Amino acid sequence: MQNIEKLSGLNQGQRALVIDIHSNDSMRRRLQDIGLIKGTEVSCVQKSPLGDPVAYLIRGAVIALRHEDSSCVQIRMLRGVSNGVK
């Protein structure tokens, strides 16, 4: 699994496209419910004070995910700073 970029590796302000979701079924559904599917753009907006969880901007909503869950989301990094809107 080296060289695979994960959502958990995203730094504050960076944005990325979702390539694949490797989570278990229940988490997949939850992510799908909020519109996180292949091809969705995600940006990292805020780390919590203890470093985990991290808040991401997903289709206009800010959603916090724990490291375990965000590391199951495979991404491709996009250049440029997020402007908050897809």
Add this chain to the structure above:
Amino acid sequence: MGLNKDSMGMNAVDMGLVMKKAHDSDRVIALGGNPNVGKSTVFNELTGLRQHTGNWPGKTVTNAQGSCTYKNTEYVIVDLPGCYSLMAHSTEEEVARDFICFGRADAVVIVCDATCLERSMNLVLQTMEITPNVAVCVNLMDEAEKKKIKIDLQAISEKLGVPVMGTAARSKKGLDELMDTVSQTIQGGGQCPVKIQYPDYIEIGISKIKPLIRETCEGIVDSRWLSLMLLHWDQDMHSFIGRNIKENFFTNKNIVQTLSDIKNEFTSRGITERQIKDDIVSSIVHTAEDICKDTVSFENKNYKNKDSKIDRILTGKWTAFPIMFLALIGVFWLTITGANYPSQVISDFLFWIEDQLLVFFGWMNTPQFLTEMLILGVYRVLAWVVSVMLPPMAIFFPLFTLLEDIGFLPRVAFNLDKCFKKCCACGKQALTMCMGFGCNAAGVIGCRIIDSPRERLIAIITNNFVPCNGRFPTLIAIISMFFVGSANGGAASVLSAILLTAVIVLGVFMTFVASKILSKTILKGVPSSFTLELPPYRKPQIGKVIIRSVFDRTLFVLGRAIAVAAPAGLVIWIMANVHIGDMTLLAHCSGFLDPFARLIGLDGVILLAFILGFPANEIVLPIIIMAYMAKGNILELDNLSVLKQLFVDNGWTPITAISVMLFSLMHWPCSTTLLTIKKETQSLKWTVISVLVPTVIGIGTCFVFTTVARLISGI
């Protein structure tokens, strides 16, 4: 922490929706939507009811229904639980789906968030697959306007094929138009909802099953939708069909055969069940994307910046925790300072009334024992509860509601989540704890927002470590009497607030300890995954918050306390006046409890008060006072220093005071909370454990503290 009759006790738990129509001609409107889109606000404005609202997802935990009359037609409005999808992954979604399918609603209104429309579309599209009678209510238009989000409602309506109305429910804008639209939807039909186009292989599957089930579905449920569900059916579908459709699908050989043929074909083409599900969801999401593509425009691309800036402070690495402590101290300081004066006034007034009552009873020649029973027993406890409880509650509730409305609570959960993860629990537990500040029963019901059953149980069992409103005044009174007596004025109230915060922090710490212990013993497991939404900050409507929290919460809680306090006062008076042998019943009971109570730093009377306080924690302190007064002869309790003297005369030391505070923080939940736990868990075992965990930890903590403190101080 919605505290009203519906969210507490009897009505809180039934997840199935039963509709109450007054007349057959009544029209039924189901109100659905994502969590936290202002659905409850729309509901409240339409029905005039006061369902709890607040700025965090999941606060509507009960199913409410109300009625409204619009242009001479009666409507029954059913508030469905907030959910993101109708795929029935959770109880809420199941309830919402079943009601939309079979609740025989004349129309379904899906409330959407104008600032996050694309995501809301998901649910709209899914609903439209089940029923054509959908009207879309795009709420929070005012917020969208502020953020310079332009929405072309007309274009969206054309694309969707159903009416779309913009509203700003908080300021009552657009609701009449909404009702107009809804009544047209009910009467006219004329909707031609857009069909979601699925990948070919799914469409072919649907076309094979649909003809087989069409007849059975006629007039019950949309056959295309059910075909789609059957294609990716899981176990859940079996019971769903069994419950709602008479003819049993799964004994019909034709259907079973076709389904298994289709599935075999999928398998041979390498299409997994997961892919089918993924493709269905993707098709819906892409349709939603398509609908919003040209119809929603963001004129200010940096509209999230303001929220981000606030978040950087409230959840920042160095600022988050100090701000949380300061917020807590601030709320308590305002509560304590603000409550002092009115408490005194109310107390003076109520005891003046007591004197008048005594005169009146004397004039009536009421028998001595009856006068004493009613006035020194019932009335005095009532007066105490009101004067001690009312002012802090009337200040605390609005302050807390303000924090809730702004959107601060989800940030607290965000900040604390890592601690919960360390205890193998869910970050949303922080939200349920916040609700516990208001009332533990409400906190327990609130645990429904936690999906994992294991983590939900942990949250339920440990909720009692957060002192509820009934326990605050006890803690505040003891702190003021024993620990800040020497400080003066402003310093005293700040010190009280800090000490009270310390007690709360201890409670939170014990929550972590208990959660961890539970996770390692009887509720073993690893932390499960979850998503936590951080909603946009909203400017609270201060006037409304104050009115709502005073009337809905304060008076409700106070009413309950009074209902319990009156009989408790009677019982205490009787116990203090009935003699068995040469001692009163009260002395017998407290004497019996005394040796054990001394071990944990209390005395028999205090422990007895906690036991009698089982129906409501509010009455613990009044019972202690009553009991001491029955022994001694102090009749007037003008202020806290007299009260302190009463306690000191009865053997209280600072060690006793701390032990009482510890025990108040950690003992059995009150009867309302326990009933709620029983209903929520549907299990006697977990209810008993919910009593044992805080009680054992409380007794243990008090014992250790008392023993060590006595050794050190040599008392």
